[in-house]
Amino acid sequence: MNKRIRSFRMLTVVFWVALPGAAQTYNLFDYWLSPPGVCTASNPADPGTYSYQYSAGRNCTVAGRGSKPLYMVVKGTWADESMVVDNGWLYILTERHPNICNGSSNYRLWDVNGVYGVPWAKTSFGSSTVTWTDPFYTMRCGASCGSNNLNIAAGGEYNEQGILGMIWDKLYDCRSGTCTGPIPMETMVVRGYWGQHGGTSCGTHFDHAEEYWYGRADITPNDNIANPRSLGLVRFVSSLYNHTTCSYVEDSSSWISYLKNCTMAASCPFC
Numbered sequence: 477m478n479k480r481i482r483s484f485r486m487l488t489v490v491f492w493v494a495l496p497g498a499a500q501t502y503n504l505f506d507y508w509l510s511p512p513g514v515c516t517a518s519n520p521a522d523p524g525t526y527s528y529q530y531s532a533g534r535n536c537t538v539a540g541r542g543s544k545p546l547y548m549v550v551k552g553t554w555a556d557e558s559m560v561v562d563n564g565w566l567y568i569l570t571e572r573h574p575n576i577c578n579g580s581s582n583y584r585l586w587d588v589n590g591v592y593g594v595p596w597a598k599t600s601f602g603s604s605t606v607t608w609t610d611p612f613y614t615m616r617c618g619a620s621c622g623s624n625n626l627n628i629a630a631g632g633e634y635n636e637q638g639i640l641g642m643i644w645d646k647l648y649d650c651r652s653g654t655c656t657g658p659i660p661m662e663t664m665v666v667r668g669y670w671g672q673h674g675g676t677s678c679g680t681h682f683d684h685a686e687e688y689w690y691g692r693a694d695i696t697p698n699d700n701i702a703n704p705r706s707l708g709l710v711r712f713v714s715s716l717y718n719h720t721t722c723s724y725v726e727d728s729s730s731w732i733s734y735l736k737n738c739t740m741a742a743s744c745p746f747c
Contacts, residue, residue: 565597567596643691648734668685
């Protein structure tokens, strides 16, 4: 998660485009978790682009929450995140990332008046749209894993959630050493906005947006989507607001949709 330090309100949106059929309950972990020992990558030859999202297989004692199931996100060798599930929500607790907290630290923790973590997504939902408002929080930062002794910012955010349909031509299986595909893929998208801006002809808006796409597909035997499983992160998109056209313009994008065998674990788990 590349959220920048901020002292303003932020909007995060998870879009879905509902598929035909009867109403159903959607499960976040049908998309968010990586297959065991299988990473997604934007470059199958570069482990630095690998992404792996997994259950730590144990509970974690978290300030203000008690003992909760622990989950991890690993991004190559350069970044990782700790998350827990609590009362139907996936919360992000900590992040290791180069030069965060205004360039002062490599580690940060979200603290809501002594309760650690802010909502990242609901773990299940039965409608096409779910909305929620995050609380204000303090960012605790540190130069080493677990230090978190520098408090430099506070903020809050709004969030939404929905359904996106099928992506038919972006997933490739490179686990054998030769990439095969394309494989049909279904996706969930989390979009975050920040940098509230007003006083221009475009009106009030946010200056920056990011999208995190999570996927699922039938990767064995790679012939259809009848037996899909979660894939984890499959795409990242960053966009900036253009004050001439009053619209968002993509400034970087990467399909992280090549499957590779991998062994990865977070270097700085919360506990």
